[in-house]
Amino acid sequence: MKTDYDVIVVGAGPVGSTAARYAVQHGASVLMIEEHAFIGSPVGCTGLLSKRALEECDVKPSENFVLNKVRGAFVHSMDGNCLPIDGKETKAYVISRKIFDRTLTTMALEAGADIWMNTRAVGLENAGDKQILSVIRNGVSLQLETKVVIGADGVRSGIARMAGLGKVRKVLPGIQIEAPYRSADPNFVELFVGSQAPGFFGWAVPVSEEIARIGLAIDCEDSQCAQDYLGKLLRNNNHVSSRYSGGMLDFVVGGIPLGPLSKTYAEGTLIVGDAAGQVKPTSGGGIYTGAACAKIAGEVAASAALENDTSADRLAEYDRRWRAKLGRELAIGMKIHDFMGRLSDTEMNKLLASMNKPSILETITAYGDMDHPSIVIKKMLNPANSKHIFGVFTAFAKAVL
Ligand SMILES: Cc1cc2nc3c(=O)[nH]c(=O)nc-3n(C[C@H](O)[C@H](O)[C@H](O)COP(=O)(O)OP(=O)(O)OC[C@H]3O[C@@H](n4cnc5c(N)ncnc54)[C@H](O)[C@@H]3O)c2cc1C
Numbered sequence: 066m067k068t069d070y071d072v073i074v075v076g077a078g079p080v081g082s083t084a085a086r087y088a089v090q091h092g093a094s095v096l097m098i099e100e101h102a103f104i105g106s107p108v109g110c111t112g113l114l115s116k117r118a119l120e121e122c123d124v125k126p127s128e129n130f131v132l133n134k135v136r137g138a139f140v141h142s143m144d145g146n147c148l149p150i151d152g153k154e155t156k157a158y159v160i161s162r163k164i165f166d167r168t169l170t171t172m173a174l175e176a177g178a179d180i181w182m183n184t185r186a187v188g189l190e191n192a193g194d195k196q197i198l199s200v201i202r203n204g205v206s207l208q209l210e211t212k213v214v215i216g217a218d219g220v221r222s223g224i225a226r227m228a229g230l231g232k233v234r235k236v237l238p239g240i241q242i243e244a245p246y247r248s249a250d251p252n253f254v255e256l257f258v259g260s261q262a263p264g265f266f267g268w269a270v271p272v273s274e275e276i277a278r279i280g281l282a283i284d285c286e287d288s289q290c291a292q293d294y295l296g297k298l299l300r301n302n303n304h305v306s307s308r309y310s311g312g313m314l315d316f317v318v319g320g321i322p323l324g325p326l327s328k329t330y331a332e333g334t335l336i337v338g339d340a341a342g343q344v345k346p347t348s349g350g351g352i353y354t355g356a357a358c359a360k361i362a363g364e365v366a367a368s369a370a371l372e373n374d375t376s377a378d379r380l381a382e383y384d385r386r387w388r389a390k391l392g393r394e395l396a397i398g399m400k401i402h403d404f405m406g407r408l409s410d411t412e413m414n415k416l417l418a419s420m421n422k423p424s425i426l427e428t429i430t431a432y433g434d435m436d437h438p439s440i441v442i443k444k445m446l447n448p449a450n451s452k453h454i455f456g457v458f459t460a461f462a463k464a465v466l
Pocket residue numbers: 075076077078079080081098099100101109110111112113114118184185186187217218219220223239240241280317318319320321337338339340344349350351352353355
């Protein structure tokens with residue numbers, strides 16, 4: 066049994082598989098370990114991916130995993146009004162995460178990575194120029210030596226904790242059902258803002274004309290609390306209750322990490338994806354950002370391992386490069402998240418009503434980008450648009466951008 070790998074990636078989610086593939090492509094021998102016996106299960110995701118997210122993962126939209134196409138959103142506020150945002154063309158795909166994750170893991174295996182399933186990392190120790198990773202494989206304890214460990218082990222990352230890299234700023238509880246639901250238009254997602262999902266938002270993402278993924282995340286530590294809010298959204302929101310036929314086909318609970326780790330590297334260790342909090346704070350989406358960072362992590366881990374310099378100073382290149390690519394957008398996103406979370410229902414109603422003007426909707430159509438919301442906000446600050454928009458928001462946006 067081969068055990069001497071240059072790089073071990075802990076976690077074979079989309080981010081771990083991408084990091085593993087890039088590490089192999091940059092010359093390293095790579096082992097992925099995954100605690101579950103299946104790839105892509107259990108699913109903790111709505112599966113809404115922008116076109117850019119697929120590109121970043123180096124996959125084409127395939128009918129193997131694309132279930133539906135989305136071109137816009139209807140944003141429902143607490144006063145019963147709706148802001149229609151039409152991107153006019155396909156902006157995102159609704160995917161099967163199970164098949165998508167398996168596609169990415171297959172790509173890593175085809176590139177040359179190995180994988181151990183049913184293998185859980187339980188300890189990490191730095192011993193000079195090597196890392197000792199303790200794992201339990203099929204119930205048997207083993208110690209593996211490697212040059213670099215990449216922690217792609219998700220929102221409650223044990224590798225980040227064991228490497229002394231702390232925690233993300235906050236974790237929002239998210240909850241979702243897949244259920245019979247007649248969407249207003251299956252090419253539009255429906256979003257529910259204000260006190261029906263305090264601190265974040267609710268959603269109904271159409272999988273087909275008859276089925277949607279209906280869920281929410283809230284800014285509160287308690288997942289029972291999120292479950293209560295979802296119950297209320299399903300029962301008390303007239304729009305939702307008139308379209309939801311009851312019951313469910315699938316039930317998902319998960320945490321959304323917001324606010325990246327202040328340091329994502331240590332001696333012989335890199336942290337990536339949800340484990341590092343590389344998630345868009347405005348949407349909770351982590352595939353695009355995670356994949357973008359995973360490619361850098363894989364490349365830097367491989368180069369450092371082949372140079373036999375896996376010191377923290379050497380691996381800091383990863384941190385510098387991913388922050389140069391995404392750090393500003395994530396920081397702005399965090400400020401938008403904080404600002405939106407502080408708005409009262411009345412203020413949120415006013416903000417959405419103020420955006421419901423032809424010139425502003427045209428701006429959103431032209432510049433809306435679910436991965437880079439700062440672009441459209443900047444465009445909305447031009448004098449022709451900003452005179453219409455709720456002043457509190459304009460003042461905030463001018464200060465942030
Ligand atoms: C309700 C909800 C809806 C979401 N919707 C979207 C969406 O529509 N679009 C989007 O882009 N993002 C969405 N996200 C976020 C998205 O799911 C994550 O950002 C994404 O899964 C992160 O990928 P990852 O590979 O970093 O982590 P994960 O997908 O969590 O993978 C981590 C892997 O590590 C394994 N692992 C953990 N610990 C160990 C260990 N000790 N040893 C071995 N293996 C281990 C796990 O089993 C898992 O397979 C959503 C999240 C939630 C909670």
